[in-house]
Structures are given as structure tokens and as C-alpha cells.
Amino acid sequence: MSLLELKKTGIRFGGLRAVCDLDLALPQGALHGLIGPNGAGKTTVFNLITGIYAPTEGDILFQGTSIVGAGPTRIAAAGIGRTFQNIRLFAGLSVLDNVKVAFHRHLHATLFESVLRAPRYLQDEARADADARQLLDTFGLLPMAELGADSLPYGLRRRLEIARALATKPKLLLLDEPAAGMNPSEAEELMHLIRWVRETFGVTILLIEHHMAVVMGICERITVLDHGARIAEGTPAEIRKDPVVIEAYLGADVHQETA
Amino acid sequence: MAGPAAPAVRSPLLGYALFAAAIAVVWGIEAYAIPWTDPYFTGIVIRIGMSLLAVMGLALVLGFTGQFSLGHAGFMAVGAYGTAMVVIHTGIHPMVGVFLGGLAAAFAGLLVGLPTLRLTGDYLAVVTLGFNGIILVFIQNTPFLGGAAGLTGLPVVTNFGWTFTWVLLGALFIRNLLNSSHGRVFAAVRDNEIALRSLGVDTTRAKVIAFVVGAFWAGVAGGLLSLYRASIFPSQFQFERSIDILAMVVLGGTGSLSGPLIAAAALTALPELLRPIADYRMIIYSLLLIVTMIVRPQGLLGGKELIDLFRRRPAAPKASGGKAA
Numbered sequence: 001m002s003l004l005e006l007k008k009t010g011i012r013f014g015g016l017r018a019v020c021d022l023d024l025a026l027p028q029g030a031l032h033g034l035i036g037p038n039g040a041g042k043t044t045v046f047n048l049i050t051g052i053y054a055p056t057e058g059d060i061l062f063q064g065t066s067i068v069g070a071g072p073t074r075i076a077a078a079g080i081g082r083t084f085q086n087i088r089l090f091a092g093l094s095v096l097d098n099v100k101v102a103f104h105r106h107l108h109a110t111l112f113e114s115v116l117r118a119p120r121y122l123q124d125e126a127r128a129d130a131d132a133r134q135l136l137d138t139f140g141l142l143p144m145a146e147l148g149a150d151s152l153p154y155g156l157r158r159r160l161e162i163a164r165a166l167a168t169k170p171k172l173l174l175l176d177e178p179a180a181g182m183n184p185s186e187a188e189e190l191m192h193l194i195r196w197v198r199e200t201f202g203v204t205i206l207l208i209e210h211h212m213a214v215v216m217g218i219c220e221r222i223t224v225l226d227h228g229a230r231i232a233e234g235t236p237a238e239i240r241k242d243p244v245v246i247e248a249y250l251g252a253d254v255h256q257e258t259a
Numbered sequence: 260m261a262g263p264a265a266p267a268v269r270s271p272l273l274g275y276a277l278f279a280a281a282i283a284v285v286w287g288i289e290a291y292a293i294p295w296t297d298p299y300f301t302g303i304v305i306r307i308g309m310s311l312l313a314v315m316g317l318a319l320v321l322g323f324t325g326q327f328s329l330g331h332a333g334f335m336a337v338g339a340y341g342t343a344m345v346v347i348h349t350g351i352h353p354m355v356g357v358f359l360g361g362l363a364a365a366f367a368g369l370l371v372g373l374p375t376l377r378l379t380g381d382y383l384a385v386v387t388l389g390f391n392g393i394i395l396v397f398i399q400n401t402p403f404l405g406g407a408a409g410l411t412g413l414p415v416v417t418n419f420g421w422t423f424t425w426v427l428l429g430a431l432f433i434r435n436l437l438n439s440s441h442g443r444v445f446a447a448v449r450d451n452e453i454a455l456r457s458l459g460v461d462t463t464r465a466k467v468i469a470f471v472v473g474a475f476w477a478g479v480a481g482g483l484l485s486l487y488r489a490s491i492f493p494s495q496f497q498f499e500r501s502i503d504i505l506a507m508v509v510l511g512g513t514g515s516l517s518g519p520l521i522a523a524a525a526l527t528a529l530p531e532l533l534r535p536i537a538d539y540r541m542i543i544y545s546l547l548l549i550v551t552m553i554v555r556p557q558g559l560l561g562g563k564e565l566i567d568l569f570r571r572r573p574a575a576p577k578a579s580g581g582k583a584a
Contacts, residue, residue: 050457077459088454090447092514092562100440101447102458107440111468114439115432117271121439128440168458 001064003028003204004049004080004172009058010228011048018044019228020057026172031198031205033219033236035212037248041228042208043085046174049206050082051075062172077105081170083161085177085208091150095141095160098149099132102167132167138200139163155186159193166201173203179211187211191218216240224248274431281427289420301419305487307527308422312480314507314523315433315516316473321505322513323437324469325449326376330387331477332500333394336493338364338478339485340398343410346486353416357425357482364478365471367394372470377463379452391498398493409492410485417487425483429476434516436472445469446514510551512558517565522558 002025010020019041026032034042047053049060051072059066067075076082090098107128109121136142139159144152152160158178165173175194179187191214198205209215215222216236224232224239226248232239239245293301317331342360346353367390375386399407436442444465447455452462485491507526511519533543551559560568 052453072453072456073459073461076457082457084454084457088451088457090450090454092446092450093443097443097446101443101455101460104440104444105459109440111436111441111472114441115435117274117435122271124440164458 002026002061003030003063004206005061006045006049007059007061009045009048009055009060011044011053011056017228019048019055019225022058022225022228022230024223024230026204026206029198029202029204031194031218031220032207033215033222034206034208034225035210035215035222035239036225036231040225042225043176044228045225046082046176046206046208049075049174050080076168076170079169079171080174081165081168081172081203082174083158083165083176083178085180087157087161089149089157089161089164091148093149094146095149095152096129096132096136096145098160099135099164099167100128102164103128103131105168135163135167154181155189158182158190162193162197166197166203170203173197173201173205175205175207175209177208177210179209179214182211184213187214190214194218278427278431282424285423285427286420289418293419303528303531305417305419305422307524308419308426309480309483309487310504310507310523310527311426311520312429312483313477313504314511314519315429316476316480317504317508318511318516318519319433319437319445320469320473321508322511322515322519323442323449324445324466325513326466326470327381327384328387328470328473329384329498329501329505330371330389330391330394331473331504332496332498333387333391334364334368334474334477335481335484335500336391336394336398336496337367337474338481339491339496340404340410340481341478342482343413343485343491344404346413347410353414353486354421357421357479357486360482360485361475361478364481365475367478368471368474369467372467372474376466376470388498388501391496391501395493395496405491407493409490411490413485413489413491415486415489417483422483425479429479430516430520433472433476437516441465441468449514506548508558510548510558512555512561512563514562515558515560515564518558518560518563521560521565 004024004026006022006024009022011018022045034045036042044053048055051067051070051074054069060068062075062078062080067078070078090101093101107124109118109124113121133142133145136145141156141160141163144156149157149160162175162178178194179190182190194205194207195218197203207215207219219236221234222236222239223230224242224245231248232242232245234242313331313335317328320326320328338360341363342356345351345356345359371386371390375383398404404410437445444455444460447460448462448465455462481496484495503526507523508519510526511522529547533539555561
């Protein structure tokens with residue numbers, strides 16, 4: 001059974017079909033790439049999966065159950081974590097607290113237990129603190145734990161965002177252009193990080209990326225979107241040779257992309 | 260909020276002991292110092308206490324959670340009239356009445372907050388502004404609540420001791436709440452709601468919690484006010500009062516609890532201290548607001564607490580080539 005399955009999924013914004021008739025199936029443990037020219041609808045697919053948008057057509061199944069209409073909070077709680085194209089950290093919180101926030105759902109202390117510093121609150125806090133520090137440590141971020149998240153350099157912010165998403169213990173992790181703005185050596189390091197994350201945390205990963213070296217280097221299968229529709233799917237080797245894909249990226253098409 | 264390193268979990272016993280000591284000091288002052296103090300001065304201090312209670316609730320809602328509420332005086336009104344009704348019609352202790360008045364305000368906060376806080380943006384400002392107006396019109400047209408003439412003949416119970424007992428309770432409540440997982444979630448709501456939802460946290464619930472807690476403490480402030488001068492009037496809770504409280508939070512600094520409390524004390528005392536030059540009072544008051552906004556737009560202690568000023572800055576980050584694996 002597929003962990004995630006999109007069936008003829010589509011969404012219209014007024015007259016614009018941002019995504020249409022998209023079929024996508026991710027088996028457990030997959031590392032799948034989603035590529036396409038600017039404005040192809042890649043981030044919209046992420047927003048459909050995570051419930052920020054509700055699809056106007058088709059269905060989205062997670063672990064065999066439809067998640068259409070469940071909303072971002074419940075979908076995240078069901079086990080889908082994500083990062084954002086434009087990094088969305090909690091700028092006013094420390095690096096450590098950015099991760100601790102992700103544990104909130106798993107804490108048991110009530111409001112009054114928190115205010116009264118009851119034993120259950122103390123246990124919750126101790127556990128959240130230990131878990132968050134351990135996670136930061138595995139990501140090499142522990143030395144910056146007490147710093148403001150907005151004081152981290154760009155590459156580490158990306159890393160923290162991935163760590164924070166993993167703190168929710170997702171089964172599926174959606175990474176939206178994690179290599180954006182990175183130089184080749186940083187992108188190389190990110191590739192190792194993504195592979196390592198999949199092995200260590202046992203997550204299935206769906207990756208949007210423009211950095212072809214990254215996508216071709218780590219993804220087992222790739223789906224290519226153009227104008228909201230799937231134009232190809234296959235292994236990196238197949239995609240590289242696909243004339244339709246080459247045309248979408250390089251061809252002198254009359255359609256102008258609007259990002 | 261990205262403060263220096265503190266132990267993750269401290270035993271609460273020291274805090275409880277300090278709190279008990281602070282309560283004892285408050286009642287010590289009430290018993291031994293207040294009788295010798297000029298009642299005019301005591302009155303100013305008590306009104307500062309009520310401002311502190313109203314402001315700490317809005318500091319939580321606006322300063323920490325980032326929700327723009329313009330009707331805080333409306334919740335004070337609910338607390339004041341709730342307390343008055345309980346005290347007039349039952350025989351229970353007036354301070355229990357203040358607590359119940361606070362609960363009534365919290366319930367009003369729930370009614371206003373539940374439909375509104377599901378939305379992001381300026382809806383809350385508009386709805387709370389409307390709520391403030393509606394509650395006053397309701398009181399003015401309800402003979403049972405005294406109408407526009409107000410309620411008189413209430414017992415005078417609010418003194419220094421009770422006021423500052425409530426202030427200490429409120430400060431402890433809100434400080435502990437902010438230093439808990441809930442507090443982190445409030446700050447995360449302010450910073451990025453979409454990211455917070457992607458972590459499976461119910462942002463509406465978090466906002467409603469902050470809003471209801473804020474309304475409760477505004478209600479307590481109102482309750483104390485109703486038992487202070489034996490009477491209350493709807494005109495004490497007009498929109499201008501909401502703006503006063505808002506100004507205290509903004510001047511004190513968003514993302515700070517001690518900043519707004521200092522601003523509340525200063526802006527409550529200032530008109531009294533300037534009374535000898537009363538003709539120029541409003542000029543000085545306005546200039547203070549303008550200068551603060553120019554010199555420190557983040558407010559007195561934006562994002563900091565008073566105690567942070569006495570702590571050393573955290574050590575500079577060490578460059579780390581820490582590989583993931």
C-alpha cells in the first residue's frame with residue numbers, strides 16, 4: 001500500500017487550473033522528487049497535501065485514508081511534516097524553543113498544571129528539553145541552542161527547519177526547495193543530510209528542488225510537472241532523456257511561465 | 260524570548276516561597292504602612308494595581324500572541340458588573356465575587372474569541388472594538404445593571420492588600436504560562452501561524468486560550484474597580500480606556516511582561532504627579548508618547564524582561580562545522 005496517494009487531484013483558483021489530474025503514489029520509504037519549471041504548481045501540490053488548500057477535484061489518501069478537508073493541523077498530526085520554500089522559523093524564539101514547540105502536541109500537562117508548575121508539567125518540560133537537545137545534537141545545532149533562530153546563517157536555518165519538522169515524528173516529510181540559494185558544496189552537504197535523515201528517521205521524503213544535481217543524485221523516482229499537469233514520471237536516468245521534459249525546460253515554447 | 264541559557268526545569272518550591280513572602284509583604288504594608296499613608300497616595304497606588312492587572316492580560320494577547328484586541332475595557336466592564344451583581348445579590352465574600360467577575364469576563368472572551376480567532380488579520384480588532392461598544396450599550400439600557408446612571412451602594416472592599424494580592428497572582432499566572440509550552444506556542448503564533456500548523460499545533464485553540472486568560476485578568480481588574488469607590492458607571496469602560504491599556508502595552512514593549520507593567524504604573528501615576536502643572540498635563544503626556552515612539556518604536560522593553568538587563572549577554576555562537584551524521 002502506498003503511504004501517500006494522489007488520485008486525479010486538482011485545484012482551480014477561479015479560472016486557473018493550478019494543478020490538474022495529478023496522480024502520484026509514494027510507497028513507504030521512497031525518496032521522490034517533484035520538479036518542473038517555475039510556476040508549474042509544485043508548491044501548490046505541497047499545499048494540497050498539507051491541507052493549506054483543499055483540492056477541488058480528486059482525492060488524497062494518506063495511509064489509505066482520505067485527508068481531504070482535514071486541515072493543516074490535523075494533517076500534520078497524522079504524520080505529514082514539511083519545510084517551506086521561504087524558510088518559516090519562529091524568529092522570536094531560540095533555536096531550542098523552535099524545536100520544543102514541535103513537541104507541544106505530545107505534552108500532557110493542562111493549562112493549570114503548567115501555571116502551577118505541577119509534577120506533570122515538570123516531567124513534560126524535562127522530556128521536551130532532553131528530546132529537543134538530542135535532536136539538535138544529531139543535526140549539529142546544539143552549540144547554537146540558546147541563540148535566536150533569526151541569528152543563524154542561512155544554511156543552518158534550513159537545517160533547523162528540517163530538524164523542527166522531524167520533531168513531530170512524521171512518516172512523510174515534504175521538503176520544498178531545501179537547496180534554494182545554496183552553493184554547490186552546500187548543496188552537496190544537503191544531499192548527504194537528506195539521505196541521512198531518511199535512513200535515521202525512517203521517513204518517506206517528497207522533495208521539490210530546482211537544483212538538478214541534488215534531485216538526480218538522491219531521488220529514486222521523479223515526477224515532472226508543467227502547467228499543473230504531470231508530464232513525466234520515472235527514474236532520474238529516464239527523466240534526463242525524456243524529450244517532453246527537455247522541451248518543458250529548454251524548448252522554445254510559446255507559453256510564457258508566470259511564477 | 261531568545262534569552263540566555265537557563266536550566267530547563269527548576270523546582271517550583273523556591274518560586275512558591277518567594278510568592279508567599281511577597282504576599283506577606285503586601286499584607287504587612289496594608290497593616291502597618293497604609294494607615295500612616297496619605298489616602299490620596301494610596302489611591303494612586305491602588306489604581307496602578309488595577310492598571311497592572313488589565314495590562315498584563317493584554318500584554319499576553321497582543322504582546323506575546325500578536326492578536327490585536329481593542330476591547331479590553333469591555334472585559335473589564337463584564338468583570339466589574341459581574342462582580343457587582345454577585346456581591347449585591349449573594350452573601351459570599353466580595354473577593355470571591357471578583358473571581359467570579361473574572362470568570363464572567365473569561366466567558367465573554369470565549370464567546371468573542373471562538374468565532375473570531377479562527378481568522379487571521381484585523382478581524383479581531385474590529386470585533387473586539389464592536390464588543391466594547393455593545394457591552395456598554397447593553398449596560399446603559401439594562402435597568403437591572405443600573406443603566407447609564409451606574410450602580411451605587413457597593414461595599415468598599417478593594418484596598419492595597421487585596422489589589423496587590425491579585426496583581427501578584429496575575430503576574431505569577433501569566434509569567435508561568437509564558438514560560439511553559441503554552442508560552443512558546445503563543446510566541447510561535449505571533450511569529451508564523453502557518454509553520455505552527457505544519458507542526459500539528461492547533462493555532463486557534465492557542466489564540467483562544469491566550470484571549471480567555473487575558474479577558475479573565477481584565478475582568479479581575481474591573482471587579483476590583485467596582486469594589487473601590489462603592490459605585491461603577493458604564494463611562495468608566497469606554498473605548499478610550501481600551502486605548503489607554505493598548506498604549507501601555509505598546510509603550511512598554513511587545514513580547515515583554517515587565518515592560519508593559521512599568522508603562523502601566525508610569526502612565527497611571529503620571530497624570531496625578533503632573534497635577535500641579537495640570538494645564539500642561541496632556542501636552543507632557545502626549546510628548547512622552549511621541550518621543551517614545553520615535554526613540555524606541557519597539558517600546559520600552561520590546562522582547563525583553565527587566566531582569567534581562569541585569570544579565571550578561573549570552574556567549575557568541577561558536578562556529579560549528581558539525582556534520583549531521
